[in-house]
Amino acid sequence: MQISDKAVVTIDYTLTNDAGEVIDSSSGSEPLAYLHGTGSIIPGLENQLAGKSAGDNLKVRVEPAEGYGEYHESMIQTIDRAMFEGVDELAVGMEFHAQAQDGSMQVVRIAAIDGDNVTIDGNHPLAGVPLNFDVTVVEVREASDEELSHGHVHGPDGHHH
Numbered sequence: 001m002q003i004s005d006k007a008v009v010t011i012d013y014t015l016t017n018d019a020g021e022v023i024d025s026s027s028g029s030e031p032l033a034y035l036h037g038t039g040s041i042i043p044g045l046e047n048q049l050a051g052k053s054a055g056d057n058l059k060v061r062v063e064p065a066e067g068y069g070e071y072h073e074s075m076i077q078t079i080d081r082a083m084f085e086g087v088d089e090l091a092v093g094m095e096f097h098a099q100a101q102d103g104s105m106q107v108v109r110i111a112a113i114d115g116d117n118v119t120i121d122g123n124h125p126l127a128g129v130p131l132n133f134d135v136t137v138v139e140v141r142e143a144s145d146e147e148l149s150h151g152h153v154h155g156p157d158g159h160h161h
């Protein structure tokens with residue numbers, strides 16, 4: 001069966017950046033199962049998987065716009081340490097949930113600390129990074145009615161939540 005909307009797709013994948021460094025991989029853990037056509041994986045990869053079948057291997061390059069988005073300088077701000085009321089120790093790399101100006105929640109990461117000046121970065125860690133996927137399709141099957149109504153994949157033993 002070919003991959004199309006509402007198929008449950010299982011893939012093995014390795015994700016590298018342009019320097020060849022492995023960013024993420026299913027190797028050594030379970031393959032990734034997802035419900036195709038629901039936007040549960042990044043669009044640039046989902047689009048390329050359409051029409052593929054079990055056993056197919058593909059190498060997909062995903063530009064940031066189809067991946068984790070462009071890097072926006074405007075999402076970097078320097079704020080006063082006092083804004084982190086109630087946090088004892090601040091360190092580069094710490095992540096916080098913050099409310100964006102449009103009311104949505106976003107994750108911001110501390111990018112730098114200089115005295116009382118704390119630089120926060122609201123970009124996704126992979127924003128602006130071209131992604132190179134090496135993907136093997138392990139299995140393609142029909143989704144169950146229950147999976148379709150939930151909008152996600154259930155494990156081999158059925159419901160886990």
Ligand SMILES: [Zn+2]
Binds near residue numbers: 147150152153154161
């Ligand atoms: Zn469910």
